[in-house]
Amino acid sequence: MSATYPPTIRWAVAGTGRMAAKFVQDVRHLEDVEFVAVGSRSLASAQAFAEAHGVARAHGSYADLVADDAIDVLYIATPHPQHYGLALAAIERGVAVLVEKPFTVSLAGAEEVVALARTKGVFLMEAMWSRFLPAFVRARELVLGGAIGHPQAVQASFCAFRAYDEADRLFNLELGGGTTLDLGVYVASFAQHFLGRPDEVHAAGTTFPNGADATVSALLRWRDGRSATLTSTLQAGGPNRGLVIGTAGTLEVTPTVHRPATITLTRAGQEPVVEELAPTGHGYSHQVEEVNRCLRAGLTESPVVPLEDTLAVQWVLEEMLREVGRDVVEAPRG
Ligand SMILES: NC(=O)c1ccc[n+]([C@@H]2O[C@H](COP(=O)([O-])OP(=O)(O)OC[C@H]3O[C@@H](n4cnc5c(N)ncnc54)[C@H](OP(=O)(O)O)[C@@H]3O)[C@@H](O)[C@H]2O)c1
Structure with missing residues:
Protein backbone atom coordinates (compact mmCIF):
# COMPACT_ATOMS: atom_id res chain seq x y z
CA MET A 1 0.00 0.00 0.00
CA SER A 2 1.50 3.31 -1.02
CA ALA A 3 0.28 6.43 0.77
CA THR A 4 1.09 10.09 0.39
CA TYR A 5 2.15 11.67 3.65
CA PRO A 6 1.72 15.29 4.71
CA PRO A 7 4.80 17.45 5.36
CA THR A 8 4.51 16.59 9.05
CA ILE A 9 4.00 12.91 9.78
CA ARG A 10 1.61 12.23 12.65
CA TRP A 11 3.09 9.93 15.29
CA ALA A 12 1.40 8.34 18.29
CA VAL A 13 2.98 6.66 21.29
CA ALA A 14 1.67 3.61 23.15
CA GLY A 15 2.80 3.72 26.77
CA THR A 16 3.65 6.47 29.21
CA GLY A 17 6.73 4.98 30.87
CA ARG A 18 10.42 5.80 30.92
CA MET A 19 11.14 5.03 27.29
CA ALA A 20 8.06 6.74 25.90
CA ALA A 21 9.06 9.98 27.62
CA LYS A 22 12.72 9.81 26.58
CA PHE A 23 11.80 9.07 22.99
CA VAL A 24 9.27 11.87 22.57
CA GLN A 25 11.71 14.37 24.09
CA ASP A 26 14.61 13.21 21.97
CA VAL A 27 12.87 13.55 18.60
CA ARG A 28 11.37 16.95 19.40
CA HIS A 29 13.78 18.78 17.09
CA LEU A 30 12.63 16.92 13.96
CA GLU A 31 10.54 19.26 11.85
CA ASP A 32 8.49 16.62 10.05
CA VAL A 33 7.42 14.73 13.19
CA GLU A 34 4.53 15.59 15.47
CA PHE A 35 3.33 13.41 18.32
CA VAL A 36 -0.43 13.85 18.05
CA ALA A 37 -1.68 11.10 20.37
CA VAL A 38 -0.70 9.03 23.39
CA GLY A 39 -2.36 5.93 24.77
CA SER A 40 -2.28 4.40 28.22
CA ARG A 41 -4.19 1.92 30.36
CA SER A 42 -5.44 4.94 32.29
CA LEU A 43 -6.82 8.24 31.04
CA ALA A 44 -5.12 10.15 33.88
CA SER A 45 -1.74 8.78 32.90
CA ALA A 46 -2.33 9.56 29.22
CA GLN A 47 -3.44 13.09 30.07
CA ALA A 48 -0.45 13.72 32.32
CA PHE A 49 1.89 12.52 29.57
CA ALA A 50 0.08 14.59 26.93
CA GLU A 51 0.37 17.70 29.05
CA ALA A 52 4.03 17.13 29.91
CA HIS A 53 5.03 16.49 26.29
CA GLY A 54 2.66 18.70 24.32
CA VAL A 55 0.71 15.82 22.76
CA ALA A 56 -2.75 16.81 21.46
CA ARG A 57 -4.88 13.72 22.21
CA ALA A 58 -4.84 11.45 25.26
CA HIS A 59 -6.50 8.03 25.07
CA GLY A 60 -7.40 6.08 28.20
CA SER A 61 -7.04 2.68 26.53
CA TYR A 62 -4.81 1.15 23.92
CA ALA A 63 -7.88 0.15 21.91
CA ASP A 64 -8.90 3.81 21.69
CA LEU A 65 -5.39 4.82 20.68
CA VAL A 66 -5.27 2.31 17.84
CA ALA A 67 -8.76 3.40 16.72
CA ASP A 68 -7.58 7.02 16.39
CA ASP A 69 -8.07 7.78 12.69
CA ALA A 70 -5.61 10.63 12.54
CA ILE A 71 -2.28 8.87 13.10
CA ASP A 72 0.26 7.75 10.53
CA VAL A 73 2.74 5.86 12.73
CA LEU A 74 2.39 4.12 16.07
CA TYR A 75 5.51 3.89 18.26
CA ILE A 76 5.09 1.04 20.77
CA ALA A 77 6.87 1.60 24.10
CA THR A 78 5.07 -0.83 26.40
CA PRO A 79 6.70 -3.82 28.16
CA HIS A 80 7.89 -6.47 25.71
CA PRO A 81 4.97 -8.97 25.90
CA GLN A 82 2.51 -6.19 25.01
CA HIS A 83 4.29 -5.31 21.73
CA TYR A 84 2.70 -8.22 19.88
CA GLY A 85 -1.00 -7.40 20.38
CA LEU A 86 -0.56 -3.68 19.85
CA ALA A 87 1.44 -4.16 16.66
CA LEU A 88 -1.18 -6.53 15.25
CA ALA A 89 -4.00 -4.14 16.12
CA ALA A 90 -2.28 -1.16 14.48
CA ILE A 91 -1.30 -3.08 11.35
CA GLU A 92 -4.87 -4.34 10.96
CA ARG A 93 -5.92 -0.69 10.76
CA GLY A 94 -3.23 0.08 8.20
CA VAL A 95 -1.13 2.18 10.60
CA ALA A 96 2.67 2.01 10.22
CA VAL A 97 4.45 0.68 13.30
CA LEU A 98 7.78 1.19 15.03
CA VAL A 99 8.11 -1.46 17.76
CA GLU A 100 10.54 -1.08 20.65
CA LYS A 101 13.19 -3.74 21.11
CA PRO A 102 12.83 -6.64 21.62
CA PHE A 103 10.33 -6.84 18.78
CA THR A 104 8.25 -9.51 20.57
CA VAL A 105 9.04 -12.13 23.22
CA SER A 106 8.63 -15.16 20.96
CA LEU A 107 9.58 -16.11 17.44
CA ALA A 108 6.02 -17.26 16.71
CA GLY A 109 4.71 -13.85 17.81
CA ALA A 110 7.25 -12.03 15.65
CA GLU A 111 6.40 -14.18 12.64
CA GLU A 112 2.70 -13.46 13.04
CA VAL A 113 3.25 -9.69 13.24
CA VAL A 114 5.61 -9.71 10.25
CA ALA A 115 3.24 -11.88 8.19
CA LEU A 116 0.33 -9.52 8.83
CA ALA A 117 2.36 -6.44 7.88
CA ARG A 118 3.47 -8.13 4.67
CA THR A 119 -0.06 -9.20 3.81
CA LYS A 120 -1.43 -5.73 4.47
CA GLY A 121 1.51 -3.91 2.91
CA VAL A 122 1.99 -1.83 6.06
CA PHE A 123 5.35 -0.40 7.14
CA LEU A 124 6.85 -2.20 10.15
CA MET A 125 10.22 -1.83 11.86
CA GLU A 126 11.88 -2.95 15.08
CA ALA A 127 13.27 0.09 16.90
CA MET A 128 16.87 -1.15 16.71
CA TRP A 129 18.00 2.46 16.87
CA SER A 130 21.71 1.65 17.25
CA ARG A 131 21.96 0.76 13.55
CA PHE A 132 21.13 4.33 12.56
CA LEU A 133 23.69 6.08 14.77
CA PRO A 279 24.73 10.77 17.93
CA THR A 280 22.29 13.66 17.91
CA GLY A 281 20.81 13.97 21.41
CA HIS A 282 20.35 10.54 22.90
CA GLY A 283 20.21 9.07 19.41
CA TYR A 284 16.60 8.02 18.93
CA SER A 285 15.88 10.57 16.21
CA HIS A 286 18.07 8.87 13.60
CA GLN A 287 15.71 5.89 13.38
CA VAL A 288 12.69 8.21 13.26
CA GLU A 289 14.20 9.95 10.24
CA GLU A 290 14.51 6.53 8.66
CA VAL A 291 10.86 5.66 9.35
CA ASN A 292 9.70 8.92 7.78
CA ARG A 293 12.06 8.42 4.83
CA CYS A 294 10.70 4.90 4.24
CA LEU A 295 7.08 6.05 4.49
CA ARG A 296 7.63 8.82 1.96
CA ALA A 297 9.45 6.42 -0.34
CA GLY A 298 6.56 3.92 -0.14
CA LEU A 299 8.74 1.26 1.53
CA THR A 300 7.14 -1.26 3.89
CA GLU A 301 10.39 -2.07 5.65
CA SER A 302 13.75 -0.45 6.23
CA PRO A 303 16.75 -1.89 4.41
CA VAL A 304 18.80 -1.19 7.56
CA VAL A 305 16.58 -3.21 9.93
CA PRO A 306 14.75 -5.48 7.50
CA LEU A 307 12.15 -7.80 8.96
CA GLU A 308 14.27 -10.84 8.08
CA ASP A 309 16.96 -9.47 10.42
CA THR A 310 14.40 -8.97 13.16
CA LEU A 311 13.19 -12.56 12.75
CA ALA A 312 16.76 -13.88 12.76
CA VAL A 313 17.52 -11.99 15.99
CA GLN A 314 14.24 -13.14 17.54
CA TRP A 315 15.22 -16.75 16.79
CA VAL A 316 18.60 -16.24 18.49
CA LEU A 317 16.90 -14.75 21.56
CA GLU A 318 14.42 -17.61 21.70
CA GLU A 319 17.24 -20.16 21.53
CA MET A 320 19.16 -18.34 24.26
CA LEU A 321 16.10 -18.23 26.51
CA ARG A 322 15.42 -21.92 25.89
CA GLU A 323 19.01 -22.82 26.77
CA VAL A 324 18.77 -20.96 30.09
CA GLY A 325 15.36 -22.42 30.91
CA ARG A 326 13.35 -19.23 30.64
CA ASP A 327 9.86 -19.39 29.18
CA VAL A 328 8.38 -16.04 28.07
CA VAL A 329 4.94 -15.70 26.49
CA GLU A 330 3.21 -12.91 24.60
CA ALA A 331 0.48 -11.03 26.50
CA PRO A 332 -2.96 -11.96 25.14
CA ARG A 333 -4.40 -9.54 22.60
CA GLY A 334 -6.58 -6.90 24.27
N1 LIG B 1 15.60 1.80 22.90
C1 LIG B 1 16.00 2.00 24.14
O1 LIG B 1 17.02 2.61 24.42
C2 LIG B 1 15.11 1.50 25.24
C3 LIG B 1 15.37 1.87 26.56
C4 LIG B 1 14.49 1.46 27.55
C5 LIG B 1 13.42 0.64 27.22
N2 LIG B 1 13.21 0.28 25.93
C6 LIG B 1 12.07 -0.57 25.59
O2 LIG B 1 10.87 0.15 25.76
C7 LIG B 1 9.84 -0.66 26.28
C8 LIG B 1 9.27 0.01 27.54
O3 LIG B 1 10.30 0.10 28.50
P1 LIG B 1 10.22 1.17 29.70
O4 LIG B 1 11.54 1.13 30.35
O5 LIG B 1 9.67 2.45 29.23
O6 LIG B 1 9.15 0.48 30.67
P2 LIG B 1 8.26 1.19 31.77
O7 LIG B 1 8.92 2.42 32.29
O8 LIG B 1 7.88 0.13 32.73
O9 LIG B 1 6.98 1.68 30.96
C9 LIG B 1 6.19 0.80 30.25
C10 LIG B 1 4.83 1.43 30.02
O10 LIG B 1 4.03 0.48 29.31
C11 LIG B 1 2.69 0.63 29.65
N3 LIG B 1 2.04 -0.70 29.85
C12 LIG B 1 1.16 -1.28 29.01
N4 LIG B 1 0.76 -2.46 29.46
C13 LIG B 1 1.41 -2.65 30.61
C14 LIG B 1 1.39 -3.70 31.57
N5 LIG B 1 0.63 -4.79 31.41
N6 LIG B 1 2.17 -3.57 32.66
C15 LIG B 1 2.95 -2.49 32.82
N7 LIG B 1 3.01 -1.46 31.96
C16 LIG B 1 2.23 -1.54 30.86
C17 LIG B 1 2.64 1.46 30.91
O11 LIG B 1 2.01 2.67 30.57
P3 LIG B 1 0.52 2.94 31.02
O12 LIG B 1 0.48 2.68 32.49
O13 LIG B 1 0.34 4.35 30.68
O14 LIG B 1 -0.36 1.99 30.24
C18 LIG B 1 4.07 1.72 31.29
O15 LIG B 1 4.29 3.03 31.71
C19 LIG B 1 10.45 -2.03 26.52
O16 LIG B 1 10.10 -2.93 25.50
C20 LIG B 1 11.96 -1.77 26.50
O17 LIG B 1 12.73 -2.85 26.00
C21 LIG B 1 14.02 0.70 24.95
Whole structure:
Protein backbone atom coordinates (compact mmCIF):
# COMPACT_ATOMS: atom_id res chain seq x y z
CA MET A 1 0.00 0.00 0.00
CA SER A 2 1.50 3.31 -1.02
CA ALA A 3 0.28 6.43 0.77
CA THR A 4 1.09 10.09 0.39
CA TYR A 5 2.15 11.67 3.65
CA PRO A 6 1.72 15.29 4.71
CA PRO A 7 4.80 17.45 5.36
CA THR A 8 4.51 16.59 9.05
CA ILE A 9 4.00 12.91 9.78
CA ARG A 10 1.61 12.23 12.65
CA TRP A 11 3.09 9.93 15.29
CA ALA A 12 1.40 8.34 18.29
CA VAL A 13 2.98 6.66 21.29
CA ALA A 14 1.67 3.61 23.15
CA GLY A 15 2.80 3.72 26.77
CA THR A 16 3.65 6.47 29.21
CA GLY A 17 6.73 4.98 30.87
CA ARG A 18 10.42 5.80 30.92
CA MET A 19 11.14 5.03 27.29
CA ALA A 20 8.06 6.74 25.90
CA ALA A 21 9.06 9.98 27.62
CA LYS A 22 12.72 9.81 26.58
CA PHE A 23 11.80 9.07 22.99
CA VAL A 24 9.27 11.87 22.57
CA GLN A 25 11.71 14.37 24.09
CA ASP A 26 14.61 13.21 21.97
CA VAL A 27 12.87 13.55 18.60
CA ARG A 28 11.37 16.95 19.40
CA HIS A 29 13.78 18.78 17.09
CA LEU A 30 12.63 16.92 13.96
CA GLU A 31 10.54 19.26 11.85
CA ASP A 32 8.49 16.62 10.05
CA VAL A 33 7.42 14.73 13.19
CA GLU A 34 4.53 15.59 15.47
CA PHE A 35 3.33 13.41 18.32
CA VAL A 36 -0.43 13.85 18.05
CA ALA A 37 -1.68 11.10 20.37
CA VAL A 38 -0.70 9.03 23.39
CA GLY A 39 -2.36 5.93 24.77
CA SER A 40 -2.28 4.40 28.22
CA ARG A 41 -4.19 1.92 30.36
CA SER A 42 -5.44 4.94 32.29
CA LEU A 43 -6.82 8.24 31.04
CA ALA A 44 -5.12 10.15 33.88
CA SER A 45 -1.74 8.78 32.90
CA ALA A 46 -2.33 9.56 29.22
CA GLN A 47 -3.44 13.09 30.07
CA ALA A 48 -0.45 13.72 32.32
CA PHE A 49 1.89 12.52 29.57
CA ALA A 50 0.08 14.59 26.93
CA GLU A 51 0.37 17.70 29.05
CA ALA A 52 4.03 17.13 29.91
CA HIS A 53 5.03 16.49 26.29
CA GLY A 54 2.66 18.70 24.32
CA VAL A 55 0.71 15.82 22.76
CA ALA A 56 -2.75 16.81 21.46
CA ARG A 57 -4.88 13.72 22.21
CA ALA A 58 -4.84 11.45 25.26
CA HIS A 59 -6.50 8.03 25.07
CA GLY A 60 -7.40 6.08 28.20
CA SER A 61 -7.04 2.68 26.53
CA TYR A 62 -4.81 1.15 23.92
CA ALA A 63 -7.88 0.15 21.91
CA ASP A 64 -8.90 3.81 21.69
CA LEU A 65 -5.39 4.82 20.68
CA VAL A 66 -5.27 2.31 17.84
CA ALA A 67 -8.76 3.40 16.72
CA ASP A 68 -7.58 7.02 16.39
CA ASP A 69 -8.07 7.78 12.69
CA ALA A 70 -5.61 10.63 12.54
CA ILE A 71 -2.28 8.87 13.10
CA ASP A 72 0.26 7.75 10.53
CA VAL A 73 2.74 5.86 12.73
CA LEU A 74 2.39 4.12 16.07
CA TYR A 75 5.51 3.89 18.26
CA ILE A 76 5.09 1.04 20.77
CA ALA A 77 6.87 1.60 24.10
CA THR A 78 5.07 -0.83 26.40
CA PRO A 79 6.70 -3.82 28.16
CA HIS A 80 7.89 -6.47 25.71
CA PRO A 81 4.97 -8.97 25.90
CA GLN A 82 2.51 -6.19 25.01
CA HIS A 83 4.29 -5.31 21.73
CA TYR A 84 2.70 -8.22 19.88
CA GLY A 85 -1.00 -7.40 20.38
CA LEU A 86 -0.56 -3.68 19.85
CA ALA A 87 1.44 -4.16 16.66
CA LEU A 88 -1.18 -6.53 15.25
CA ALA A 89 -4.00 -4.14 16.12
CA ALA A 90 -2.28 -1.16 14.48
CA ILE A 91 -1.30 -3.08 11.35
CA GLU A 92 -4.87 -4.34 10.96
CA ARG A 93 -5.92 -0.69 10.76
CA GLY A 94 -3.23 0.08 8.20
CA VAL A 95 -1.13 2.18 10.60
CA ALA A 96 2.67 2.01 10.22
CA VAL A 97 4.45 0.68 13.30
CA LEU A 98 7.78 1.19 15.03
CA VAL A 99 8.11 -1.46 17.76
CA GLU A 100 10.54 -1.08 20.65
CA LYS A 101 13.19 -3.74 21.11
CA PRO A 102 12.83 -6.64 21.62
CA PHE A 103 10.33 -6.84 18.78
CA THR A 104 8.25 -9.51 20.57
CA VAL A 105 9.04 -12.13 23.22
CA SER A 106 8.63 -15.16 20.96
CA LEU A 107 9.58 -16.11 17.44
CA ALA A 108 6.02 -17.26 16.71
CA GLY A 109 4.71 -13.85 17.81
CA ALA A 110 7.25 -12.03 15.65
CA GLU A 111 6.40 -14.18 12.64
CA GLU A 112 2.70 -13.46 13.04
CA VAL A 113 3.25 -9.69 13.24
CA VAL A 114 5.61 -9.71 10.25
CA ALA A 115 3.24 -11.88 8.19
CA LEU A 116 0.33 -9.52 8.83
CA ALA A 117 2.36 -6.44 7.88
CA ARG A 118 3.47 -8.13 4.67
CA THR A 119 -0.06 -9.20 3.81
CA LYS A 120 -1.43 -5.73 4.47
CA GLY A 121 1.51 -3.91 2.91
CA VAL A 122 1.99 -1.83 6.06
CA PHE A 123 5.35 -0.40 7.14
CA LEU A 124 6.85 -2.20 10.15
CA MET A 125 10.22 -1.83 11.86
CA GLU A 126 11.88 -2.95 15.08
CA ALA A 127 13.27 0.09 16.90
CA MET A 128 16.87 -1.15 16.71
CA TRP A 129 18.00 2.46 16.87
CA SER A 130 21.71 1.65 17.25
CA ARG A 131 21.96 0.76 13.55
CA PHE A 132 21.13 4.33 12.56
CA LEU A 133 23.69 6.08 14.77
CA PRO A 134 26.49 7.81 12.84
CA ALA A 135 29.22 5.62 14.40
CA PHE A 136 27.32 2.46 13.55
CA VAL A 137 26.65 3.65 10.00
CA ARG A 138 30.38 4.32 9.56
CA ALA A 139 31.28 0.92 11.04
CA ARG A 140 28.95 -0.77 8.56
CA GLU A 141 30.42 1.24 5.68
CA LEU A 142 33.98 0.23 6.66
CA VAL A 143 33.16 -3.45 7.11
CA LEU A 144 31.15 -3.68 3.89
CA GLY A 145 33.97 -1.83 2.11
CA GLY A 146 36.43 -4.56 3.14
CA ALA A 147 38.42 -2.51 5.69
CA ILE A 148 38.89 -5.55 7.95
CA GLY A 149 38.78 -8.21 5.23
CA HIS A 150 36.13 -10.88 5.70
CA PRO A 151 34.38 -10.77 9.12
CA GLN A 152 35.11 -13.99 10.99
CA ALA A 153 33.93 -13.38 14.53
CA VAL A 154 32.11 -10.94 16.78
CA GLN A 155 32.56 -10.27 20.48
CA ALA A 156 30.00 -8.10 22.19
CA SER A 157 28.85 -7.43 25.72
CA PHE A 158 26.23 -5.27 27.37
CA CYS A 159 26.70 -5.09 31.15
CA ALA A 160 24.45 -2.81 33.21
CA PHE A 161 23.74 -2.81 36.93
CA ARG A 162 20.06 -2.50 37.77
CA ALA A 163 18.87 -2.85 41.38
CA TYR A 164 16.77 -5.98 41.63
CA ASP A 165 13.07 -5.18 41.98
CA GLU A 166 10.65 -7.94 41.15
CA ALA A 167 7.90 -5.43 40.35
CA ASP A 168 9.94 -3.59 37.72
CA ARG A 169 9.42 -4.76 34.15
CA LEU A 170 13.18 -5.35 33.91
CA PHE A 171 12.83 -8.30 36.29
CA ASN A 172 9.10 -9.10 36.37
CA LEU A 173 8.45 -12.48 34.76
CA GLU A 174 5.03 -11.55 33.39
CA LEU A 175 6.44 -8.40 31.79
CA GLY A 176 9.23 -10.24 29.98
CA GLY A 177 11.90 -9.38 32.57
CA GLY A 178 15.48 -10.62 32.33
CA THR A 179 18.68 -9.62 30.63
CA THR A 180 18.26 -11.52 27.36
CA LEU A 181 15.24 -9.66 26.04
CA ASP A 182 16.28 -6.30 27.45
CA LEU A 183 20.05 -6.12 26.78
CA GLY A 184 20.91 -9.37 25.02
CA VAL A 185 18.88 -8.22 22.04
CA TYR A 186 21.50 -5.54 21.30
CA VAL A 187 24.46 -7.91 21.22
CA ALA A 188 22.48 -10.49 19.24
CA SER A 189 21.49 -7.79 16.75
CA PHE A 190 25.10 -6.55 16.49
CA ALA A 191 26.33 -10.06 15.66
CA GLN A 192 23.50 -10.65 13.19
CA HIS A 193 24.22 -7.36 11.47
CA PHE A 194 27.84 -8.21 10.70
CA LEU A 195 27.66 -12.00 10.31
CA GLY A 196 24.06 -12.79 9.31
CA ARG A 197 21.80 -15.46 10.77
CA PRO A 198 23.76 -18.09 12.72
CA ASP A 199 23.19 -21.81 12.37
CA GLU A 200 23.50 -22.72 16.06
CA VAL A 201 23.04 -20.97 19.39
CA HIS A 202 24.46 -22.23 22.71
CA ALA A 203 23.98 -20.34 25.94
CA ALA A 204 24.47 -20.50 29.70
CA GLY A 205 23.11 -18.15 32.32
CA THR A 206 22.33 -17.36 35.92
CA THR A 207 19.00 -16.24 37.32
CA PHE A 208 17.58 -13.78 39.84
CA PRO A 209 15.61 -15.14 42.83
CA ASN A 210 12.36 -15.01 40.80
CA GLY A 211 13.87 -16.95 37.90
CA ALA A 212 14.44 -14.04 35.49
CA ASP A 213 17.69 -14.40 33.57
CA ALA A 214 20.44 -12.32 35.20
CA THR A 215 23.70 -12.91 33.31
CA VAL A 216 23.74 -14.82 30.04
CA SER A 217 26.56 -15.70 27.66
CA ALA A 218 26.06 -17.23 24.25
CA LEU A 219 28.17 -18.80 21.56
CA LEU A 220 26.72 -18.43 18.07
CA ARG A 221 28.10 -20.69 15.37
CA TRP A 222 27.94 -20.55 11.60
CA ARG A 223 28.43 -23.71 9.54
CA ASP A 224 31.49 -22.24 7.85
CA GLY A 225 33.24 -21.78 11.20
CA ARG A 226 32.45 -18.11 11.91
CA SER A 227 31.36 -17.37 15.46
CA ALA A 228 30.10 -14.78 17.93
CA THR A 229 30.55 -14.66 21.69
CA LEU A 230 27.99 -12.51 23.45
CA THR A 231 27.29 -11.60 27.08
CA SER A 232 24.64 -9.48 28.73
CA THR A 233 23.91 -8.87 32.37
CA LEU A 234 21.65 -6.76 34.59
CA GLN A 235 23.91 -7.47 37.58
CA ALA A 236 27.00 -5.35 36.94
CA GLY A 237 28.26 -2.45 34.88
CA GLY A 238 31.26 -3.12 32.69
CA PRO A 239 32.61 -3.27 29.19
CA ASN A 240 29.91 -2.76 26.62
CA ARG A 241 31.92 -2.82 23.47
CA GLY A 242 31.24 -4.48 20.16
CA LEU A 243 34.15 -5.95 18.23
CA VAL A 244 34.15 -7.34 14.69
CA ILE A 245 37.18 -9.47 13.87
CA GLY A 246 38.07 -9.88 10.21
CA THR A 247 40.77 -11.54 8.13
CA ALA A 248 42.62 -8.22 7.78
CA GLY A 249 41.82 -6.27 10.91
CA THR A 250 39.35 -5.48 13.67
CA LEU A 251 36.72 -2.84 14.15
CA GLU A 252 35.59 -1.86 17.63
CA VAL A 253 32.62 0.31 18.59
CA THR A 254 32.65 2.07 21.98
CA PRO A 255 31.74 3.21 24.59
CA THR A 256 28.70 0.95 24.26
CA VAL A 257 27.55 -1.47 21.63
CA HIS A 258 24.01 -0.09 21.75
CA ARG A 259 25.00 3.58 21.60
CA PRO A 260 28.41 3.81 19.97
CA ALA A 261 30.10 7.17 19.48
CA THR A 262 33.65 6.05 18.65
CA ILE A 263 34.98 3.47 16.23
CA THR A 264 38.50 2.10 16.18
CA LEU A 265 39.81 0.42 13.07
CA THR A 266 42.94 -1.65 13.56
CA ARG A 267 44.46 -3.14 10.44
CA ALA A 268 47.31 -5.62 10.43
CA GLY A 269 50.64 -3.83 10.83
CA GLN A 270 49.09 -0.35 11.10
CA GLU A 271 48.35 2.09 13.88
CA PRO A 272 44.68 2.10 15.01
CA VAL A 273 42.51 4.75 13.35
CA VAL A 274 39.94 6.30 15.68
CA GLU A 275 36.85 8.19 14.52
CA GLU A 276 34.48 10.06 16.84
CA LEU A 277 30.89 10.21 15.59
CA ALA A 278 28.47 11.35 18.27
CA PRO A 279 24.73 10.77 17.93
CA THR A 280 22.29 13.66 17.91
CA GLY A 281 20.81 13.97 21.41
CA HIS A 282 20.35 10.54 22.90
CA GLY A 283 20.21 9.07 19.41
CA TYR A 284 16.60 8.02 18.93
CA SER A 285 15.88 10.57 16.21
CA HIS A 286 18.07 8.87 13.60
CA GLN A 287 15.71 5.89 13.38
CA VAL A 288 12.69 8.21 13.26
CA GLU A 289 14.20 9.95 10.24
CA GLU A 290 14.51 6.53 8.66
CA VAL A 291 10.86 5.66 9.35
CA ASN A 292 9.70 8.92 7.78
CA ARG A 293 12.06 8.42 4.83
CA CYS A 294 10.70 4.90 4.24
CA LEU A 295 7.08 6.05 4.49
CA ARG A 296 7.63 8.82 1.96
CA ALA A 297 9.45 6.42 -0.34
CA GLY A 298 6.56 3.92 -0.14
CA LEU A 299 8.74 1.26 1.53
CA THR A 300 7.14 -1.26 3.89
CA GLU A 301 10.39 -2.07 5.65
CA SER A 302 13.75 -0.45 6.23
CA PRO A 303 16.75 -1.89 4.41
CA VAL A 304 18.80 -1.19 7.56
CA VAL A 305 16.58 -3.21 9.93
CA PRO A 306 14.75 -5.48 7.50
CA LEU A 307 12.15 -7.80 8.96
CA GLU A 308 14.27 -10.84 8.08
CA ASP A 309 16.96 -9.47 10.42
CA THR A 310 14.40 -8.97 13.16
CA LEU A 311 13.19 -12.56 12.75
CA ALA A 312 16.76 -13.88 12.76
CA VAL A 313 17.52 -11.99 15.99
CA GLN A 314 14.24 -13.14 17.54
CA TRP A 315 15.22 -16.75 16.79
CA VAL A 316 18.60 -16.24 18.49
CA LEU A 317 16.90 -14.75 21.56
CA GLU A 318 14.42 -17.61 21.70
CA GLU A 319 17.24 -20.16 21.53
CA MET A 320 19.16 -18.34 24.26
CA LEU A 321 16.10 -18.23 26.51
CA ARG A 322 15.42 -21.92 25.89
CA GLU A 323 19.01 -22.82 26.77
CA VAL A 324 18.77 -20.96 30.09
CA GLY A 325 15.36 -22.42 30.91
CA ARG A 326 13.35 -19.23 30.64
CA ASP A 327 9.86 -19.39 29.18
CA VAL A 328 8.38 -16.04 28.07
CA VAL A 329 4.94 -15.70 26.49
CA GLU A 330 3.21 -12.91 24.60
CA ALA A 331 0.48 -11.03 26.50
CA PRO A 332 -2.96 -11.96 25.14
CA ARG A 333 -4.40 -9.54 22.60
CA GLY A 334 -6.58 -6.90 24.27
N1 LIG B 1 15.60 1.80 22.90
C1 LIG B 1 16.00 2.00 24.14
O1 LIG B 1 17.02 2.61 24.42
C2 LIG B 1 15.11 1.50 25.24
C3 LIG B 1 15.37 1.87 26.56
C4 LIG B 1 14.49 1.46 27.55
C5 LIG B 1 13.42 0.64 27.22
N2 LIG B 1 13.21 0.28 25.93
C6 LIG B 1 12.07 -0.57 25.59
O2 LIG B 1 10.87 0.15 25.76
C7 LIG B 1 9.84 -0.66 26.28
C8 LIG B 1 9.27 0.01 27.54
O3 LIG B 1 10.30 0.10 28.50
P1 LIG B 1 10.22 1.17 29.70
O4 LIG B 1 11.54 1.13 30.35
O5 LIG B 1 9.67 2.45 29.23
O6 LIG B 1 9.15 0.48 30.67
P2 LIG B 1 8.26 1.19 31.77
O7 LIG B 1 8.92 2.42 32.29
O8 LIG B 1 7.88 0.13 32.73
O9 LIG B 1 6.98 1.68 30.96
C9 LIG B 1 6.19 0.80 30.25
C10 LIG B 1 4.83 1.43 30.02
O10 LIG B 1 4.03 0.48 29.31
C11 LIG B 1 2.69 0.63 29.65
N3 LIG B 1 2.04 -0.70 29.85
C12 LIG B 1 1.16 -1.28 29.01
N4 LIG B 1 0.76 -2.46 29.46
C13 LIG B 1 1.41 -2.65 30.61
C14 LIG B 1 1.39 -3.70 31.57
N5 LIG B 1 0.63 -4.79 31.41
N6 LIG B 1 2.17 -3.57 32.66
C15 LIG B 1 2.95 -2.49 32.82
N7 LIG B 1 3.01 -1.46 31.96
C16 LIG B 1 2.23 -1.54 30.86
C17 LIG B 1 2.64 1.46 30.91
O11 LIG B 1 2.01 2.67 30.57
P3 LIG B 1 0.52 2.94 31.02
O12 LIG B 1 0.48 2.68 32.49
O13 LIG B 1 0.34 4.35 30.68
O14 LIG B 1 -0.36 1.99 30.24
C18 LIG B 1 4.07 1.72 31.29
O15 LIG B 1 4.29 3.03 31.71
C19 LIG B 1 10.45 -2.03 26.52
O16 LIG B 1 10.10 -2.93 25.50
C20 LIG B 1 11.96 -1.77 26.50
O17 LIG B 1 12.73 -2.85 26.00
C21 LIG B 1 14.02 0.70 24.95
